[in-house]
Amino acid sequence: MPNDTNLKVTFCSGAGTVTGSNFLLEGNGKKFLIDCGLIQGEKLADDTNWDPFPYDASKIDILFITHGHIDHIGRIPKLISEGFTGKIISTIPTKEITAIMLEDTMHLLSRDVERGLDKIYTEDNIKKTISLWETLEYHQVLNVDHGFQFSFYDAGHILGSGMLEIVYNGKKIVFTGDLGNSPSPLLPDTEVITDADYLIMESTYGDRNHENRNERKSKLMQVIKDNYNRKGTLIIPTFSLERTQELLYEMDSMVENNLIPRMPIFLDSPLAIRLTDIYVKYEKYFNKETLKVVATGDELFDFPGLKETLLTDESKAILHVPNPKIIIAGSGMSNGGRITHHEKNYLPNVNDTILLTGYQALGTLGRLIFDGAKRLHILGEEVKLNAHVETISGYSGHKDSDHLVEFVQNMANKVKKVYVVMGEPKSSMFLAQKLRDNLNIDASAPDAGEQVTLEC
Numbered sequence: 001m002p003n004d005t006n007l008k009v010t011f012c013s014g015a016g017t018v019t020g021s022n023f024l025l026e027g028n029g030k031k032f033l034i035d036c037g038l039i040q041g042e043k044l045a046d047d048t049n050w051d052p053f054p055y056d057a058s059k060i061d062i063l064f065i066t067h068g069h070i071d072h073i074g075r076i077p078k079l080i081s082e083g084f085t086g087k088i089i090s091t092i093p094t095k096e097i098t099a100i101m102l103e104d105t106m107h108l109l110s111r112d113v114e115r116g117l118d119k120i121y122t123e124d125n126i127k128k129t130i131s132l133w134e135t136l137e138y139h140q141v142l143n144v145d146h147g148f149q150f151s152f153y154d155a156g157h158i159l160g161s162g163m164l165e166i167v168y169n170g171k172k173i174v175f176t177g178d179l180g181n182s183p184s185p186l187l188p189d190t191e192v193i194t195d196a197d198y199l200i201m202e203s204t205y206g207d208r209n210h211e212n213r214n215e216r217k218s219k220l221m222q223v224i225k226d227n228y229n230r231k232g233t234l235i236i237p238t239f240s241l242e243r244t245q246e247l248l249y250e251m252d253s254m255v256e257n258n259l260i261p262r263m264p265i266f267l268d269s270p271l272a273i274r275l276t277d278i279y280v281k282y283e284k285y286f287n288k289e290t291l292k293v294v295a296t297g298d299e300l301f302d303f304p305g306l307k308e309t310l311l312t313d314e315s316k317a318i319l320h321v322p323n324p325k326i327i328i329a330g331s332g333m334s335n336g337g338r339i340t341h342h343e344k345n346y347l348p349n350v351n352d353t354i355l356l357t358g359y360q361a362l363g364t365l366g367r368l369i370f371d372g373a374k375r376l377h378i379l380g381e382e383v384k385l386n387a388h389v390e391t392i393s394g395y396s397g398h399k400d401s402d403h404l405v406e407f408v409q410n411m412a413n414k415v416k417k418v419y420v421v422m423g424e425p426k427s428s429m430f431l432a433q434k435l436r437d438n439l440n441i442d443a444s445a446p447d448a449g450e451q452v453t454l455e456c
């Protein structure tokens, strides 16, 4: 053992921003990365994705992936391009979700020849990514030489999401990845951690709480019934990963228990259709209540009236299906994807409805709709918004401020230091302050690029 057993953490990106999770943990001759995600949002931020990494990719031993959202995996092909040949490790569902998500991202980004992304997002780099990948079950321990042990605990955020625990020299370090808004319709609650010495945690909702989580299902039911009674079309822009499956699961139980009238419901997203297949394949990772439903033989995401429209022609044909009907399509913030075609068609109609079920970032069409804009530009046309606009906020995939504090409270007696990352600066700083004030623990919100030492 060298004398200096301390570890260093560099917050390469994903500090001071929600997205772009990428942290370097090094010490005792080893280098590990936690996540390698895309920075998303403003154009300026997007551009920093293509700056060189602040480390030598060829010297990284292992890349650990907390979950399959693109802001945690999206720059893996770039890491491969820069010479990474180490192992990639995650839970089993995360590996399969990543393969689908990267392929989908490749179709979009490889068109950007100007910035050389056609050389980064190649079939070949995605194949290499998957060939380097190994998996762990939750709680399974991976021993790595020089005295490191790694394991994943269920974060309850999306299927396969894991908090990464590192045991080294008797100390425990936990990277949370994203923390789920438990209880979730499908997933088990975030596992309780009581004994971390160092915690690196997300803070997407560090400064605010969610509203009406308990009413989310009844609100969804009401919106569906109102649309039915108006004989309208209900369009739901949604995220393909987790949110879509949550909505299908809720609708499945409503339809099969005759709580809503029968009508055509279209799942109009090739990405969501493929990801839903992964959810069906790995239903063993669902929570107890959902497993009981599985045990009755019910297919969780398939019910009378549901139609998956994989092909473009099938998608276009939805327009000619008589009302009332429901269309679920991507993307979740209406910044591209099939939903924009539906928005152009249906938003001018007073009897139709658009239902927003997730956060709408500034600069997206979804945000304009959320903010009540009456005239929109969609696919080169001016579109009047006369349809009903409904919002359900309870389906967020992230813990809110109070529940983030509650998560840390379980380890308040043990934890030496909490680093609050993966949030807008005001959100991260607010949460760090709240942890200091409410729990009397040492917490700070590091800047992107900052390096800290963990005494081990």
Ligand SMILES: [Zn+2]
Residues within 6 Å of the ligand: 067, 069, 157, 178
């Ligand atoms: Zn996530």
